Amino acid sequence: MKPDRSSEAAGTRFDDVERAHLVDPADTPVSIGRWAPSPDLADLIRRFWVPVWSVPDDRATPQRVLQYPVCLLIVTADYARFYGVNTGLSEVTLAGEGWGVGTMFAPAAGALVTGGPVADWTDRFADLSDAIGDTGQSLTTRIRETMAPDPRDVARQHEATTIVETWMRGFGPVDEDGHLVNAIVEFVENDSSVTSVTQICERFHLTERSLQRLTRRRLGLTPKWLIQRRRLHEAAERLRESGVTLATIAAELGYADEPHLVRDFRTVTGMTPGRFSARFE
Structure with missing residues (x-):
């Protein structure tokens, strides 16, 4: 390799x-x-x-x-x-x-x-x-x-x-719940259209309660956290690009508006999206 x-x-x-x-x-x-x-x-x-x-x-x-x-x-x-x-x-x-x-x-x-x-x-x-x-x-x-x-x-x-x-x-080999949680994480991380827990439940035929229990046990996290973290990863990637407005990024990532993206990004990273983006100018 x-x-x-x-x-x-x-x-x-x-x-x-x-x-x-x-x-x-x-x-x-x-x-x-x-x-x-x-x-x-x-x-x-x-x-x-x-x-x-x-x-x-x-x-x-x-x-x-x-x-x-x-x-x-x-x-x-x-x-x-x-x-x-x-x-x-x-x-x-x-x-x-x-x-x-x-x-x-x-x-x-x-x-x-x-x-x-x-x-x-x-x-x-x-x-x-x-x-x-x-x-x-x-x-x-x-x-x-x-x-x-x-x-x-x-x-x-x-x-x-x-x-x-x-x-x-x-x-190994990985157990059934392990395969399921691998698939759930892959789905959320690779599909930007996933913006709600309901979408995960529908895709994997799980109740929200069952999904919550699974991700808590196997990941130590909530399904909502998975979605938010993927959004922040995508935001960090897009903010490195020139000529892209924050409003555009917020819309592409499914945020209700620009302030919601600013709030999430600053809460987790300790810096505003604008400050992060300025590093790459």
Whole structure:
């Protein structure tokens, strides 16, 4: 498998990783390798990302992300953590020399890895060994031993993610509810016409109560949150483009009016759409 570097190439369309990543062109560039898992793990893992950075302390670079509705596993030289979904804005500041090996799970995987409702992990993270027991320490040790000699070596990066893949195969095959929640998230994220919970219920022949229970248990989130988060991802993508008015974006995303979009964007990101858009002028 080759890393997907499309998001790093100048002039290309922002892929779904960049929709979530609220980059600032003024920040120090960070090299990030991104690639898909082996085909047999597509129901459990969305992708891997491996950032490697060398950032002068006086140019510390904040990484701000509107997280997808999935859990994360991140191992660095300094810490190893399991993350539930951050319903707000996720932020980490990079400085000095460092690397990370990140796993973005598929929606179905969170409950399988934690062995319980993912709602218990919403807006929360923990040391990997606390989250998944002794296996967490073993994974951390093996990944660090693999990456330590040369974190920029792509072969070593892939070897590190292969360690995660071997471990994740123990959670397959995905159960029926897992397949259903994967499909629901894919539907909402890839269809901009989905603006109401009723549409999700109709598409998957679920009552609103059943849908609420499923997403709460498997994602730690509400169906309404899924729709709002997709809208914000799309808004961030559109705001990078020149010549597009905020009123146009609000209408395209199904907002009642421009102020509703401004309110949602500012509440979650801490900045107005205008301020975010100005970064790319």
